[in-house]
Amino acid sequence: MGTLWIRNAKNIITMDGERRQYPGGSLYAVDQQIVAIGYDLPYEAADTVIDARDKIVYPGLINTHHHLYQNLTRNIPFVQKTELFDWLVTLYDIWRHLRPEDIYASAVVGLGELLKSGCTTAADHFYCFPNGVSGEMIDEEIRAAGELGIRFFPTRGSMSLGRSKGGLPPDEVCQTEDIILRDSRRLIETYHDPKRFAMVRVGVAPCSPFSITADLLKESAALARSYGVRMHTHLAETKDEDQFCLEKLGMRPLDFMEQNGWVGSDVWYAHGIYFNDDEIGHLHTHQCGVAHCPTSNMKMGSGVMPIVKMLEKGVKVGMGVDGSASNDGSNMLLEVRVAHLLHNLMHGPTALGAEDCLRIATRGSARVLGWEDDIGSLEVGKAADMFMIDTRQLGFAGALHDDAALPVLTGLSQTVDMTIVGGKVVVKDGKLVNVDEEKAALAGQAASFRLLNEAALRTKIDYNRMRMERSYPNF
Template identity: 90%
Template sequence: MGTLLIRNARNIITMDGERRRFPGGSLYAVGQEIVAIGHDLPYETADTVIDAQGKIVYPGLINTHHHLYQNLTRNIPFVQKTELFDWLVTLYEIWRHLRPEDIYASAVVGLGELLKSGCTTAADHFYCFPNGVSGEMIDEEIRAASELGIRFFPTRGSMSLGRSKGGLPPDEVCQSEEVILRDSRRLIETYHDPGRFAMVRVGVAPCSPFSITADLLRESAGLARSYGVRMHTHLAETKDEDRFCLEKLGMRPLDFMEKNGWVGDDVWYAHGIYFDDREIGHLRAHRCGVAHCPTSNMKMGSGVMPLVKMLEAGVKVGLGVDGSASNDGSNLLLEVRVAHLLHNLAHGTTAIGAEDCLAIATRGSAKVLGWEDDIGSLEVGKAADLFLIDARQLAFAGALHDDAALPVLTGLSQTVDMTIVGGRVVVKDGRLVGADEEKAAIAAQAASMRLINEAALRTKIDYGRMRSERKYPNL
């Protein structure tokens, strides 16, 4: 096992239960585990020694919701002025052409962006499996994560309710329940590691109430619990979803989940914008978690999650960037800033502070993923997952008054100097250690262009050239 010594930091922001800070402190890790943190540590050498003078050390951020494959469909003009349902219907026509090599390329880009923004653990929700393509798409994401060195929590998504059965997605990106459950078992048995400091954990994740059947929900819950893995899905994201559930199912989305066994300490939902007071009480009682995705919710015009009410009720809340097609980025540190600003606007400037938002992205996210024993804070016995920011750069001048809030409120480039996962340096001087960034960008752009061209041939729409209506001619 290798050893790591970070010494003489400007500050170490632990985000532990007491939110302790260690100005001028040091940290020592053996293998993945932190064995000492604080001042005057009895260690002078290590396999990796980092002089952190002038730098601030933070616990690694944890992303609780993403769709990595969507990195190939960012900034498409044709879908820039649409809400969720229309946006999905359009993009399904592009995603139906995905191949395994595309998934690898998109994962390198998305996970790389996350690492460069201080994220050390990422959950992903992959649910789009085109007809005639190998089911082993998530394997390509896991391969990319292993090469980059990020802690990874892929969830095996699924859609079984195609348009021919009254659902939203085209039948061409849906699968039978038999295929879904069989591949979910394969992924869990092949990759899931429930052990301490695991680098890969696997979850089960039917997509949403408007793309799955009640049978699939129940069968997925049974499968997940038989293996002891966690469960994830979209819920309460839009008013359209509410209407769909009321019209097609005769109940609200959370009631549909409760009826089919999808509540409990092993369940987390993405978005949660339209939970009412009664439902927030149910979330707390069932100990469900929620992934907050503020940038995506703002871009899609979906609404504002009742974050303050949830926190006051004791609901577990983490942070997520959501799919890059609804965010156009995978920058989790920027997501912390957006969450802070959004809820200042929505709830007033005294409702939630910058450090509170950092806590949501660290300790809060770890609780949502059921991983709080290993990650989420810098403490003895936890993983050496962290990032460093040089406080001497121009963007922080005049701002060095609160080191915990510093990267949330200032330094808007949001690229960290160094990221470490399990004691291993994976970003150094702002660059990925495990990938050629330029080569990865070229490969992903080529895959994106192929997808767009395939869709244009099939639908007679040029997605790359189509522009949204020019509403203000004088601009």
């Protein structure tokens, strides 16, 4: 077992139940677990000793919704001015060419970005499985997460309702329910770790009401609950989704979920923009969680999640960056800032403060993932997951007055100074410890170029316009 001693921190922001802070405090961890926090700790040595006199320590941020593979399709010109359904239709014809090696490259990039922005736990929703490719995809994400050292919560997504059956995605990225359920069992049995301080937990995650059948929902819920794993899906993201559900299913999206067993304390949804007041009450009654993804929602013009009403009703809310094709980045600190500014605009400056948003991205996200006993705050008995910022950076000059709000409001041109997961340093001096960043960036871009070239050659969508506007090397 390794030991970690963080001494004399400028401040430790715990995000515990009392929001306690320890200016000048210290923290000691054995293996993954914090065993002491406060002042005058009775220790003389540790395997890793960090003098944190100019650094503020925060609990690790927790990302509750992502699509890591989308790192390979961000900042593409011809999908920049489209709404969700048209955006998906276009990108599906690129994603249908994904290979396992692409998934590994994209996961290294996305998870690395998250770590560098203070994120220590990430949930990912992978649902796009091209014909003939199944089990290899999420395995590659898990391999990347293990190498980087981030706590990881992959959810096995699925699409079974292709265009030929009235759904949105092309048939080439859909699977039969037998394949979906068989691979879901394999992933759970191979990787899911229910123990405390697990580095990998697995969930079950059919994609959305417009890409799955009611039978798949029911079977997925039964499978998840037989293994005691959590359940995740997109819901109430756009007006188009509402209209689709009313026309095709004769009910609203949440009613569809409830009818098929998809409500409960083991369920969390992504987005939740179009839940009405009655539905927000149902979310609280059934103890469902919701992942708030403000940057993606703003970029896609989808709308604004009614987070203030949800919090007032006691609904569990966490933070997510969503896929990088609808965010163009994986920066959790930036996501917290965007949430703060967006809801200031929508509800006034007293509705949701910077520290409140930081709390949503830590304790709130931990509750959404059902992981609050281990992560989400810096307390004795919890995991030694944290990030630090060096207050001597130029971007913090003139701002050292409110340590809890500091990383949300200022210094966002900088990466975090250090990130620690389970007591192990994974980012040091703003750089990933376990991965060559330049090599990872080049591999990710090469995979992206290959995907676009493949799509231009093999799909009916006119990518020639894009290829004339941008010169892509042949990879």
